[in-house]
Amino acid sequence: MTNPETRLRPPTVCQEHGAENEFVRGLLGRIGDKWSLMIIGALHEGPLRFSALQHMIGGISQRMLTLNLRQLERDGLITRTVYAEVPPRVEYELTDLGHGLLVPALAMVNWAADNAGRIRKYREVYDAEQAADG
Amino acid sequence: MTNPETRLRPPTVCQEHGAENEFVRGLLGRIGDKWSLMIIGALHEGPLRFSALQHMIGGISQRMLTLNLRQLERDGLITRTVYAEVPPRVEYELTDLGHGLLVPALAMVNWAADNAGRIRKYREVYDAEQAADG
DNA sequence: CTGTATCCAAACGGATACTG
DNA sequence: CAGTATCCGTTTGGATACAG
Numbered sequence: 293m294t295n296p297e298t299r300l301r302p303p304t305v306c307q308e309h310g311a312e313n314e315f316v317r318g319l320l321g322r323i324g325d326k327w328s329l330m331i332i333g334a335l336h337e338g339p340l341r342f343s344a345l346q347h348m349i350g351g352i353s354q355r356m357l358t359l360n361l362r363q364l365e366r367d368g369l370i371t372r373t374v375y376a377e378v379p380p381r382v383e384y385e386l387t388d389l390g391h392g393l394l395v396p397a398l399a400m401v402n403w404a405a406d407n408a409g410r411i412r413k414y415r416e417v418y419d420a421e422q423a424a425d426g
Numbered sequence: 427m428t429n430p431e432t433r434l435r436p437p438t439v440c441q442e443h444g445a446e447n448e449f450v451r452g453l454l455g456r457i458g459d460k461w462s463l464m465i466i467g468a469l470h471e472g473p474l475r476f477s478a479l480q481h482m483i484g485g486i487s488q489r490m491l492t493l494n495l496r497q498l499e500r501d502g503l504i505t506r507t508v509y510a511e512v513p514p515r516v517e518y519e520l521t522d523l524g525h526g527l528l529v530p531a532l533a534m535v536n537w538a539a540d541n542a543g544r545i546r547k548y549r550e551v552y553d554a555e556q557a558a559d560g
Numbered sequence: 561c562t563g564t565a566t567c568c569a570a571a572c573g574g575a576t577a578c579t580g
Numbered sequence: 581c582a583g584t585a586t587c588c589g590t591t592t593g594g595a596t597a598c599a600g
Contacts (some may be wrong), residue, residue: 312542314485317460319538319545324458326451342562351448353594358563368548379561380600389544396537399530404453408446410523411453414502476582487574492583513581514580 322367323393324400327352327360332390332397335370339385369393456501457527458534461486461494466524466531469504473519503527 322328330349334340340348346357361384364370369390375381386394456462464483468474474482480491495518498504503524509515520528 315546316535316538316542317464317485319542320463320535321460323538324460324463324534326455326458329454329458330451351451354563355595356593359593366549366552367545368552374562377561380563382562389541389548392541393537396530396533399533400458401450401454403527403530404450404457407523407526408450408453411501412449414523415500418500418502488583489575489585490573493573508582511581514583516582 319367322363323369323397325360327356328364329397329401331357331360331364331384332369332386332393333401335384335386335390336394336398339373339383341381341383345384364390453501456497457503457531459494461490462498463531463535465491465494465498465518466503466520466527467535469518469520469524470528470532473507473517475515475517479518498524 323332327349330352331345334345334348342357342361345361346352346354349357352360361370361372365372365384367389368387370384371387373383373385375383457466461483464486465479468479468482476491476495479495480486480488483491486494495504495506499506499518501523502521504518505521507517507519509517
């Protein structure tokens with residue numbers, strides 16, 4: 293068994309139990325998910341309805357959008373409001389908690405967008421080296 | 427002048443160039459991965475060897491650590507240095523590019539750690555409501 | 561329009577055994 | 581020590597059909 297004392301500690305937090313760290317890791321996997329980040333980012337300017345989200349994100353299936361929205365709602369990051377209209381309208385909006393995540397999330401999205409070209413180059417070099425001699 | 431805080435970029439979520447956006451999304455999935463974030467975070471103070479990383483992160487299998495390190499190396503985020511010693515020593519270190527990612531990455535890790543308790547509560551409430559009436 | 565349900569293929573990821 | 585290779589169950593995610 294690994295020694296809990298030497299495990300990674302996020303700077304601002306001192307975890308007392310390994311289980312707590314596992315929860316945080318699971319949380320990271322959830323909010324760090326590409327779809328979650330895109331959804332959070334898409335909602336930064338205000339509420340959007342289901343179809344608008346799907347169209348704006350582009351490339352996400354109906355199923356995945358639904359699943360991700362449910363997760364984000366469960367985690368208290370977004371709210372889901374159903375308007376009794378015909379045709380039905382459902383709007384998703386960031387909560388205060390979701391707004392807090394918006395800052396780091398957009399930082400990630402922007403970083404990815406800013407460095408996409410550079411990373412593509414790195415991959416090409418790496419792959420070329422692998423093909424050359426391994 | 428332009429406010430850095432409001433340097434939000436609609437084009438990121440509006441897919442005008444599908445291929446480029448898909449690359450960025452894939453990139454987000456990669457660097458947003460829980461293991462990648464943990465690894466980046468673990469390396470923030472300096473180089474670490476394989477076993478130190480595995481021990482520090484805690485809960486990651488040898489296989490997953492290897493795979494993630496290879497990907498991060500391929501993306502130019504970390505370097506892998508092999509020292510010809512007995513026993514062999516391999517050290518991983520952030521590149522400048524990796525250091526740039528460190529800021530958003532740590533923001534994500536810290537946010538997750540800071541809000542873990544709150545989110546746990548939200549989940550309990552949500553699950554209770556689901557169990558109650560669905 | 562906004563989902564839910566089902567099928568199915570691909571990717572993820574742990575456990576284990578083995579290598580230089 | 582730092583991997584690689586393999587097996588194999590679990591999870592992800594698209595496609596499709598159907599429902600409120």
